Amino acid sequence: MPKVSPSFEEMVSTPLRASGVEILQINVGYRCNLECRHCHVQAGPQRSEAMTREVMEECLRVLRTTPLPTIDITGGSPELHPLFPWFVEECARLDRRLLVRSNGVLLLDEHCAPLLDLYMRSRVEIVLSLPHVDPQITDRQRGTGVFHRVIEAIRMLNARGYGIEGTGLPLTLVHNPAGAYLPGAQKALQSSYRAALRERYGISFTRLFSITNMPIGRYLEYLRRTDNYGDYMRTLIKAFNPESLKGLMCRSMVSVGWNGRLYDCDFNQMLGLPIDHSLPDHISGFDKERLVGREIVIGDHCFGCTAGSGSSCQGQVA
Amino acid sequence: MGDYYEKKDLDDFENIGEYAPELGSKYFDYYGEAMKGGELTEREKALIALAVATTQKCPYCIDAYTNQCLSLGISPGEMTEAVHVGAAMVAGIVLAHSTQMRKIIKKKEM
Numbered sequence: 001m002p003k004v005s006p007s008f009e010e011m012v013s014t015p016l017r018a019s020g021v022e023i024l025q026i027n028v029g030y031r032c033n034l035e036c037r038h039c040h041v042q043a044g045p046q047r048s049e050a051m052t053r054e055v056m057e058e059c060l061r062v063l064r065t066t067p068l069p070t071i072d073i074t075g076g077s078p079e080l081h082p083l084f085p086w087f088v089e090e091c092a093r094l095d096r097r098l099l100v101r102s103n104g105v106l107l108l109d110e111h112c113a114p115l116l117d118l119y120m121r122s123r124v125e126i127v128l129s130l131p132h133v134d135p136q137i138t139d140r141q142r143g144t145g146v147f148h149r150v151i152e153a154i155r156m157l158n159a160r161g162y163g164i165e166g167t168g169l170p171l172t173l174v175h176n177p178a179g180a181y182l183p184g185a186q187k188a189l190q191s192s193y194r195a196a197l198r199e200r201y202g203i204s205f206t207r208l209f210s211i212t213n214m215p216i217g218r219y220l221e222y223l224r225r226t227d228n229y230g231d232y233m234r235t236l237i238k239a240f241n242p243e244s245l246k247g248l249m250c251r252s253m254v255s256v257g258w259n260g261r262l263y264d265c266d267f268n269q270m271l272g273l274p275i276d277h278s279l280p281d282h283i284s285g286f287d288k289e290r291l292v293g294r295e296i297v298i299g300d301h302c303f304g305c306t307a308g309s310g311s312s313c314q315g316q317v318a
Numbered sequence: 319m320g321d322y323y324e325k326k327d328l329d330d331f332e333n334i335g336e337y338a339p340e341l342g343s344k345y346f347d348y349y350g351e352a353m354k355g356g357e358l359t360e361r362e363k364a365l366i367a368l369a370v371a372t373t374q375k376c377p378y379c380i381d382a383y384t385n386q387c388l389s390l391g392i393s394p395g396e397m398t399e400a401v402h403v404g405a406a407m408v409a410g411i412v413l414a415h416s417t418q419m420r421k422i423i424k425k426k427e428m
Binding site: 132137175177179183184192 | 329355359360361385386388389390391393395
């Protein structure tokens with residue numbers, strides 16, 4: 001990634017430290033049936049990286065012995081991992097807050113029906129990507145026909161009670177910009193999504209996460225190819241908000257890669273920047289006490305999480 | 319003399335109060351209040367601002383409010399409709415002013 005000025009390190013001036021470990025985010029692999037243009041994972045059908053049963057067992061061991069309140073499973077598309085049904089069932093037994101990030105489209109497959117039954121029984125929170133309520137804009141980013149399949153998936157989930165008030169089955173949608181600009185305020189976007197999806201398709205959801213595109217992976221390639229990289233980085237730097245620092249996700253989570261390696265966040269995972277500063281960086285050496293207060297590995301991509309209202313896998317942070 | 323309307327000048331907008339800070343500060347307070355969501359949503363206000371920016375031919379405002387509209391999830395179709403509202407208004411205003419012309423014609427012609 002080309003250097004920017006000032007660098008993120010200069011901007012924050014003091015080392016960024018974790019304040020706890022509340023979330024274990026587990027990336028089970030990079031395989032996906034889609035190839036979205038904004039994907040920082042660069043996931044796709046050709047990716048073969050997948051978590052082994054041994055690493056999954058290690059994750060479960062850590063979760064059984066450590067009081068981590070939230071398990072957040074992501075990919076690629078987790079449903080494509082052959083061991084995923086077993087793994088999610090084991091996670092569900094631990095009685096924690098459990099989120100699964102899905103591209104939505106796969107949930108329409110018949111073979112996912114038992115998985116959806118399990119999600120419902122275990123109160124798994126489903127998180128689906130829907131970059132825009134305009135079909136053309138979403139399809140431009142995620143592939144032709146994806147928008148209407150996601151709408152169909154939401155309709156099916158609504159029929160099962162997901163995204164319906166009072167059922168206790170949360171359905172979260174994720175917005176991210178379909179181009180080289182920052183996302184708007186999460187609350188305003190949530191209102192416009194809610195109105196548009198109800199009026200046009202009669203469907204509902206629980207809440208919206210608004211996420212800034214990180215200048216890494218496939219999105220970085222797009223920025224550079226279209227000569228938007230410099231402008232985008234200047235926009236991120238200009239929008240740097242010190243208030244966002246205290247809510248950054250890296251301060252309260254640990255990301256586990258498909259091979260068991262530990263990272264401060266999913267973005268560092270994609271950049272090959274494991275947890276550093278002499279700490280064990282593999283799930284087999286997970287030690288919460290040592291991870292709390294650790295110094296976070298930072299880089300200029302971190303400007304993506306600190307712009308405006310801030311951004312995280314849980315939406316805005318400030 | 320080739321330096322009018324440089325893109326980087328948009329970043330200088332925050333310094334317009336340089337020689338009159340009190341007035342600058344009052345202006346920015348007013349601007350912030352006027353543009354935030356109230357009885358009209360932030361979205362509606364961004365579309366009005368975009369229409370004004372194009373009719374007033376301000377490249378800085380067009381840049382700022384096109385980005386703002388994109389950030390708010392406003393589609394290119396919606397933005398274009400807003401610009402057409404501005405264009406139709408400007409056309410109407412021009413034509414309405416021809417009333418003056420017609421009045422003079424009627425007075426002067428035999």
